[in-house]
Amino acid sequence: MTAEILAVGSELLTPQxxxxxxxxxxxxxxxxxxxxxxxxxxxxxxxxxxxAIEQARARTPLLILTGGLGPTEDDVTRDAAATACGxxxxxxxxxxxxxxxxxxxxxxxxxxxxxxxxxxxxGAEILPNERGTAPGxxxxxxxxxxxxxxxxxxxxxxxxxxxxxxxxxxxxxQRHIVARVLRVAGMPESDLDQLISPxxxxxxxxxxTILAAPGDIQVxxxxxxxxxxxxxxxxxxxxxxxxxxxxxxxxxxxGESLEEVVGRLLSERGATLAVAESCTGGLLAERxxxxxxxxxxxxxxxxxxxxxxxxxxxxxxxxTLETHGAVSAEAAREMAQRAREAACSTLGVSVTGVxxxxxxxxxxxxxxxxxxxxxxxxxxxxxxxxxxxxRDRVRLQASQLALDLIRRKLVGN
Amino acid sequence: MTAEILAVGSELLTPQxxxxxxxxxxxxxxxxxxxxxxxxxxxxxxxxxxxAIEQARARTPLLILTGGLGPTEDDVTRDAAATACGxxxxxxxxxxxxxxxxxxxxxxxxxxxxxxxxxxxxGAEILPNERGTAPGxxxxxxxxxxxxxxxxxxxxxxxxxxxxxxxxxxxxxQRHIVARVLRVAGMPESDLDQLISPxxxxxxxxxxTILAAPGDIQVxxxxxxxxxxxxxxxxxxxxxxxxxxxxxxxxxxxGESLEEVVGRLLSERGATLAVAESCTGGLLAERxxxxxxxxxxxxxxxxxxxxxxxxxxxxxxxxTLETHGAVSAEAAREMAQRAREAACSTLGVSVTGVxxxxxxxxxxxxxxxxxxxxxxxxxxxxxxxxxxxxRDRVRLQASQLALDLIRRKLVGN
Numbered sequence: 155m156t157a158e159i160l161a162v163g164s165e166l167l168t169p170q171x172x173x174x175x176x177x178x179x180x181x182x183x184x185x186x187x188x189x190x191x192x193x194x195x196x197x198x199x200x201x202x203x204x205x206a207i208e209q210a211r212a213r214t215p216l217l218i219l220t221g222g223l224g225p226t227e228d229d230v231t232r233d234a235a236a237t238a239c240g241x242x243x244x245x246x247x248x249x250x251x252x253x254x255x256x257x258x259x260x261x262x263x264x265x266x267x268x269x270x271x272x273x274x275x276x277g278a279e280i281l282p283n284e285r286g287t288a289p290g291x292x293x294x295x296x297x298x299x300x301x302x303x304x305x306x307x308x309x310x311x312x313x314x315x316x317x318x319x320x321x322x323x324x325x326x327x328q329r330h331i332v333a334r335v336l337r338v339a340g341m342p343e344s345d346l347d348q349l350i351s352p353x354x355x356x357x358x359x360x361x362x363t364i365l366a367a368p369g370d371i372q373v374x375x376x377x378x379x380x381x382x383x384x385x386x387x388x389x390x391x392x393x394x395x396x397x398x399x400x401x402x403x404x405x406x407x408x409g410e411s412l413e414e415v416v417g418r419l420l421s422e423r424g425a426t427l428a429v430a431e432s433c434t435g436g437l438l439a440e441r442x443x444x445x446x447x448x449x450x451x452x453x454x455x456x457x458x459x460x461x462x463x464x465x466x467x468x469x470x471x472x473x474t475l476e477t478h479g480a481v482s483a484e485a486a487r488e489m490a491q492r493a494r495e496a497a498c499s500t501l502g503v504s505v506t507g508v509x510x511x512x513x514x515x516x517x518x519x520x521x522x523x524x525x526x527x528x529x530x531x532x533x534x535x536x537x538x539x540x541x542x543x544x545r546d547r548v549r550l551q552a553s554q555l556a557l558d559l560i561r562r563k564l565v566g567n
Numbered sequence: 568m569t570a571e572i573l574a575v576g577s578e579l580l581t582p583q584x585x586x587x588x589x590x591x592x593x594x595x596x597x598x599x600x601x602x603x604x605x606x607x608x609x610x611x612x613x614x615x616x617x618x619a620i621e622q623a624r625a626r627t628p629l630l631i632l633t634g635g636l637g638p639t640e641d642d643v644t645r646d647a648a649a650t651a652c653g654x655x656x657x658x659x660x661x662x663x664x665x666x667x668x669x670x671x672x673x674x675x676x677x678x679x680x681x682x683x684x685x686x687x688x689x690g691a692e693i694l695p696n697e698r699g700t701a702p703g704x705x706x707x708x709x710x711x712x713x714x715x716x717x718x719x720x721x722x723x724x725x726x727x728x729x730x731x732x733x734x735x736x737x738x739x740x741q742r743h744i745v746a747r748v749l750r751v752a753g754m755p756e757s758d759l760d761q762l763i764s765p766x767x768x769x770x771x772x773x774x775x776t777i778l779a780a781p782g783d784i785q786v787x788x789x790x791x792x793x794x795x796x797x798x799x800x801x802x803x804x805x806x807x808x809x810x811x812x813x814x815x816x817x818x819x820x821x822g823e824s825l826e827e828v829v830g831r832l833l834s835e836r837g838a839t840l841a842v843a844e845s846c847t848g849g850l851l852a853e854r855x856x857x858x859x860x861x862x863x864x865x866x867x868x869x870x871x872x873x874x875x876x877x878x879x880x881x882x883x884x885x886x887t888l889e890t891h892g893a894v895s896a897e898a899a900r901e902m903a904q905r906a907r908e909a910a911c912s913t914l915g916v917s918v919t920g921v922x923x924x925x926x927x928x929x930x931x932x933x934x935x936x937x938x939x940x941x942x943x944x945x946x947x948x949x950x951x952x953x954x955x956x957x958r959d960r961v962r963l964q965a966s967q968l969a970l971d972l973i974r975r976k977l978v979g980n
Contacts (some may be wrong), residue, residue, distance in 0.1 A: 167603045168778070169591070172590060174585070178582070180580065180581065186713060189580075191580070191609075191615065192608060192615060193608050195605065195607070196604075197604055199604065202626065205626075260953070286956075293649075308956065374583075435853055436853035438718065440849035442848070442849075443872065444848070446923070449927075452848075454871050457849065457870070458867070459856065459861075459866060460862065462866065462910075463867035466863035467867065486897070496879070510859070511859050512859070519944060522817050546857070
């Protein structure tokens with residue numbers, strides 16, 4: 155089975171924006187055994203979009219359209235799809251009622267233009283939108299299936315997951331696909347590939363895909379088989395060998411992010427955490443608290459960006475800063491220990507370094523030099539690293555290593 | 568003038584990869600006054616690609632193809648372009664000689680399959696590749712211009728810059744382009760559009776594009792004229808009216824981000840800042856410190872995630888928390904004031920609220936309720952908002968409003 159994805163919106167034809175919905179949709183379709191053979195972006199242009207839909211439908215039985223379902227003149231997906239599919243648009247009062255209720259719940263009045271969002275392709279099923287005003291649409295006709303989804307990812311994803319996946323599973327010929335993702339922290343992609351490519355290149359089923367971000371690598375396996383058990387066994391055979399090669403570098407086997415793993419480990423142990431950050435400037439705390447429920451184990455943090463903040467707020471000794479500097483193993487150690495003591499937490503973690511783009515005035519430390527400390531009641535371990543890249547990348551890698559050190563401390567390796 | 572861009576390569580149809588060449592090309596084309604009206608990705612499939620080229624050429628006079636120029640069976644761009652353009656492929660011995668010389672310079676022998684790269688569309692100009700083996704091609708026929716470029720960005724960019732830009736400038740009708748972007752904080756897109764669409768829809772030149780993110784909207788204008796002054800005057804005329812409608816909602820007119828604007832205003836006034844965050848969990852500090860040089864004005868922050876952190880670290884009165892709760896105007900006020908005092912900063916800013924996904928245990932506060940306070944020596948202002956959306960979105964909007972309140976405090980409105 156093949157599919158095409160068309161993203162609608164002139165903003166996606168600017169130099170600043172890239173359509174990322176298609177990556178999510180491709181992943182979900184691939185998991186169902188559907189191959190995406192083309193994708194495109196069309197501006198808010200009724201004529202061009204109508205033609206693009208006609209041409210795509212002539213090539214593939216499944217077409218997913220994203221965006222262009224808003225209430226303004228610029229939102230042309232409904233009209234274009236109706237013309238291309240040769241069907242009418244039918245007004246649904248119950249959609250207007252739902253949009254009005256949504257606005258009322260925020261104590262606002264619905265603008266009259268929102269009525270445009272109540273037009274549905276004749277014969278299509280309405281996909282209610284829990285997070286926005288634009289409902290999605292699922293149309294099955296003699297040419298195949300067309301799905302209309304809202305553009306904002308936070309509306310599109312839950313709608314696709316809850317309402318399109320079950321319909322697709324029913325509509326598609328039965329196939330068994332099993333996927334797994336191993337996630338690895340703090341390893342350069344080339345080192346990882348050198349280690350595991352001799353293993354995974356021996357297999358064409360499962361397919362292996364490697365996805366690298368600063369300090370974080372995902373190794374994806376996807377196998378197909380005539381039964382779920384067969385596909386699972388294929389993934390298992392390859393994954394076992396790769397896991398043996400990567401060992402404790404792997405932090406998750408089920409898609410959990412590093413901040414989720416750290417949160418789960420802390421929760422399981424009834425442990426708590428406090429952080430003291432300098433060069434990451436709040437990023438470490440932000441990542442930890444991005445996990446719902448993190449207040450159970452995260453007590454708080456200091457963004458001790460100035461020397462005054464390090465000494466007066468945290469209680470780092472002025473002598474330490476004078477003798478060793480704020481970017482030093484000694485400063486990192488004291489920051490972690492003082493954070494732990496002040497918060498009465500199980501662990502205290504600190505990050506201090508030079509994020510760049512330029513070295514700190516009057517300092518000889520190179521950009522990218524970072525010290526990270528993890529303290530518990532008994533001891534405090536400090537790591538020194540020299541990260542490569544821009545300010546953002548240095549900060550991201552530093553926060554990643556800090557999280558990985560917390561993980562290792564908690565699992566004991 | 569309009570253009571389309573087609574990226575060729577099955578790897579660009581995986582969930583992991585996104586075509587970024589088109590962003591670079593769009594920027595360059597926009598600067599020449601060329602509008603990209605559609606773009607697409609096609610796998611390594613001769614038939615599909617041929618059809619896509621035919622369809623694109625029927626719509627637009629300029630088509631840029633990227634990728635698929637390698638030496639393997641999978642590289643089908645040359646063949647497909649020849650079929651679609653109705654011309655022969657001509658073998659050029661001098662290209663083979665150049666590729667062989669390149670291999671020799673690395674002390675390697677050219678593989679016979681590299682001869683495939685020496686086939687050029689009949690009538691096309693050869694665009695030599697300084698950084699790889701695949702030459703580009705420039706074909707001008709009665710349907711317009713087709714450009715074939717290699718996929719690797721480090722080969723594509725210098726080739727486009729040195730060899731395509733001069734040809735395009737010559738080929739395109741002479742035009743001058745001027746662009747401007749207004750950035751707006753804390754306004755729902757629909758409210759903004761209702762306010763300014765009566766203005767910008769009266770103009771087709773400049774073209775207006777609106778890009779919306781949570782709590783942040785960009786309004787782009789792009790005008791063309793027969794001179795730079797004419798294009799500038801057109802942008803000026805529209806922008807002035809939109810600026811009058813949006814007034815103090817606009818935080819930048821030159822692309823500066825809100826955190827950069829806040830940093831610049833603080834620097835200009837010799838003012839300093841400290842923050843106390845609860846529900847944003849470090850995001851506000853992270854955004855402020857994402858700006859290089861922020862240590863000049865940002866003294867630090869507290870992520871006072873627990874009640875203990877609010878009272879013991881910051882010095883918020885336990886009675887305040889008991890009487891009004893941690894999510895209250897009173898708590899926000901004290902957090903901002905205590906942060907300012909402890910940091911000896913010009914301004915103290917605080918955020919406390921319910922990020923979700925669920926309400927806090929034992930609390931009647933709805934998800935999305937946020938209090939933000941900005942304190943200076945004289946006074947402290949507190950705002951209450953109810954943000955809509957997921958945890959991430961609530962946190963992002965809260966940090967955005969906090970930054971905007973700092974900006975307003977500094978400019979005095």
